Amino acid sequence: MAAESSLACLSMPVEPLSPSLSITDVADRLLAEDSKAFLSLPVVDEDGVPLGLVSRHALQNIFMMRFGRDLWGRRPALDVMTPALVVSEQLSLEQAARQITGQLRYPITEDFILVDGAGRYRGQGTVLDLLKAMETRMAQRNQILRKALVDLKESQTQLVQSEKMASLGQMVAGVAHELNTPLGYVKNNVQLIDELSRPLFHLAAAQAALADCLDNPACDEAQVAEAFNLAAAARAEAAPEALEADLRQLVGDTLYGLGQIAELVTGLKDFARLDRAMSEDVDLNDCVRSALLIARNNLKGKIEVLQELAELPRLPCAPSQINQVLLNLFNNAAQAMKDGGRLHIKSWADQDNAYLSVQDSGHGMPPEVLRRVFDPFFTTKPVGEGTGLGLSISFKIIQDHGGSIRVASAVGRGTRFLIRLPLRQPAALKRSA
Ligand SMILES: Nc1ncnc2c1ncn2[C@@H]1O[C@H](COP(=O)(O)OP(=O)(O)OP(=O)(O)O)[C@@H](O)[C@H]1O
Ligand SMILES: [Mg+2]
Incomplete structure (x- = not known):
C-alpha cells in the first residue's frame, strides 16, 4: 500500500464550512450531519485554505448557556473556531502520525485536516483512525x-556450524599430518624387524634339524656334519648377538611411535568432545595443552612455544568450546608468524577469575584491522584461507561463559589476546550453537 494512499484512505471529503456562516447555521449543519464520525467541522476560506475547526463541543457549550442562541447565534463561525491540525496529503502515514502527535493539544485534538501540495482543503480525518492504522502497520x-x-x-x-566444520577440517588435517610421522616410522620399523628376523627363523630351523639329526640313530656321520655346517652357516648369517641390539632399538622406537599415536588419539578425543557439554570442573591448562597438541602441526618449525601455566582452580565451562577458541588463537598466531617467532601462553587466576594470555611476536595489526577483528567475516587472509569467523565466534563463546576477550597489537611487534573466565558461573551457560 502506497504511503500517500494510506493517509488518503483515512480522510473523508467532509463539506467545509464558510467562515461567514453564522453559529446557528453551523449548528443546523451539524445537526443535519448524520455521521457522528467527526466531532468538528472544517472551516475553509474562499481559496480553499483551511482556517480551523468548529467543534460540536464548543457549539454545545453556547446552546447550553442561558440565552446562548440569542447572544451568540448571529456571530460568525470564526468566533468559536479552534485552530486545526493540518497535514499534507503528500506525507506518509508515519510522517503524518509524527506531525500530529507532535502537535496534539489539550483538550485532545480529535480531528485533522488534510491539504494538498498547495495547502488547499482535501478532506478530514480522525486522529483515532490514524493511530489505529499506525498500530496495524506496526504489528x-x-x-x-x-x-x-x-x-x-x-x-x-x-x-x-560451517566455522565448526572448517575448524574441524583444519584440526583433522593437522592431526592426520601429526599421525603420519610416527605411523611412517612405525611401519618402516616393523618392515625392518620382519626382514631382520627372517635369518633368525632360518637359524632356528637349521638348529632344530641338527638336533633332530643328533637325536636320530639312523643319522650317519656325514649327515650330522652337513647339518652342523648348515646350522653354523645360518648362525653366521643371522649373527644374533649383533641383531639383538638392532632389534631392541627398533622395537623401542616402534613402541615410542605407538605411544605418540596413542597420545594424539587421546588428545583428539579430549579436544573434540563434540557434545559441547558444560562441565563443572575444568582445568583451563588442560584445554591449552589439548589445543596445543592439535595446533602442533601449524606451530612447528621456527615457532618457539613458551608455556607459563600457573596452577588454576577448576572452573565451569564447555571445554570443547574453549578448545575451539584456543585453537583459533593459536592458528591465528601461527599464521601471523610465518617466518617464525615466539608464542607465549600464560595462565593465572585471582579470587573470581582465571586468565589466559596468548601472545605472539608476529606481524601485528594496524588500528583499522584491530578495530574489526571481532566482526563476523572480517578477514585479511586470502579467499580459502580464512572465513573471518574465528574471532567473532570466539568472542561469542567467551561472552556466553560470562567472560571477556580483549586484544592489543602493534604492527611489527606482535599481538596479545587476553581471556578472562569467571570461576563461578552466575547463570546457566548459554549454548552458542
Ligand atoms: N594473532 C594475530 N596477529 C595478527 N593478525 C591477527 C591475529 N589474529 C587475528 N588477526 C587478524 O584478524 C582477522 C580476523 O581473525 P579471525 O580469526 O576472526 O578470522 P581469520 O583467521 O581471518 O579466518 P578464520 O579464523 O575463520 O579461518 C585475521 O584475518 C587477521 O587479519
Ligand atoms: Mg582465525
Missing part, C-alpha cells in the same frame, strides 16, 4: 522483524 512490521530475526538466527547457526 505488520513487528511480524516482519520477528521473521527476519528467526531467519537471522538460523543463518547464524549455519555459520557457526
Whole structure:
C-alpha cells in the first residue's frame, strides 16, 4: 500500500464550512450531519485554505448557556473556531502520525485536516483512525522483524556450524599430518624387524634339524656334519648377538611411535568432545595443552612455544568450546608468524577469575584491522584461507561463559589476546550453537 494512499484512505471529503456562516447555521449543519464520525467541522476560506475547526463541543457549550442562541447565534463561525491540525496529503502515514502527535493539544485534538501540495482543503480525518492504522502497520512490521530475526538466527547457526566444520577440517588435517610421522616410522620399523628376523627363523630351523639329526640313530656321520655346517652357516648369517641390539632399538622406537599415536588419539578425543557439554570442573591448562597438541602441526618449525601455566582452580565451562577458541588463537598466531617467532601462553587466576594470555611476536595489526577483528567475516587472509569467523565466534563463546576477550597489537611487534573466565558461573551457560 502506497504511503500517500494510506493517509488518503483515512480522510473523508467532509463539506467545509464558510467562515461567514453564522453559529446557528453551523449548528443546523451539524445537526443535519448524520455521521457522528467527526466531532468538528472544517472551516475553509474562499481559496480553499483551511482556517480551523468548529467543534460540536464548543457549539454545545453556547446552546447550553442561558440565552446562548440569542447572544451568540448571529456571530460568525470564526468566533468559536479552534485552530486545526493540518497535514499534507503528500506525507506518509508515519510522517503524518509524527506531525500530529507532535502537535496534539489539550483538550485532545480529535480531528485533522488534510491539504494538498498547495495547502488547499482535501478532506478530514480522525486522529483515532490514524493511530489505529499506525498500530496495524506496526504489528505488520513487528511480524516482519520477528521473521527476519528467526531467519537471522538460523543463518547464524549455519555459520557457526560451517566455522565448526572448517575448524574441524583444519584440526583433522593437522592431526592426520601429526599421525603420519610416527605411523611412517612405525611401519618402516616393523618392515625392518620382519626382514631382520627372517635369518633368525632360518637359524632356528637349521638348529632344530641338527638336533633332530643328533637325536636320530639312523643319522650317519656325514649327515650330522652337513647339518652342523648348515646350522653354523645360518648362525653366521643371522649373527644374533649383533641383531639383538638392532632389534631392541627398533622395537623401542616402534613402541615410542605407538605411544605418540596413542597420545594424539587421546588428545583428539579430549579436544573434540563434540557434545559441547558444560562441565563443572575444568582445568583451563588442560584445554591449552589439548589445543596445543592439535595446533602442533601449524606451530612447528621456527615457532618457539613458551608455556607459563600457573596452577588454576577448576572452573565451569564447555571445554570443547574453549578448545575451539584456543585453537583459533593459536592458528591465528601461527599464521601471523610465518617466518617464525615466539608464542607465549600464560595462565593465572585471582579470587573470581582465571586468565589466559596468548601472545605472539608476529606481524601485528594496524588500528583499522584491530578495530574489526571481532566482526563476523572480517578477514585479511586470502579467499580459502580464512572465513573471518574465528574471532567473532570466539568472542561469542567467551561472552556466553560470562567472560571477556580483549586484544592489543602493534604492527611489527606482535599481538596479545587476553581471556578472562569467571570461576563461578552466575547463570546457566548459554549454548552458542
Ligand atoms: N594473532 C594475530 N596477529 C595478527 N593478525 C591477527 C591475529 N589474529 C587475528 N588477526 C587478524 O584478524 C582477522 C580476523 O581473525 P579471525 O580469526 O576472526 O578470522 P581469520 O583467521 O581471518 O579466518 P578464520 O579464523 O575463520 O579461518 C585475521 O584475518 C587477521 O587479519
Ligand atoms: Mg582465525
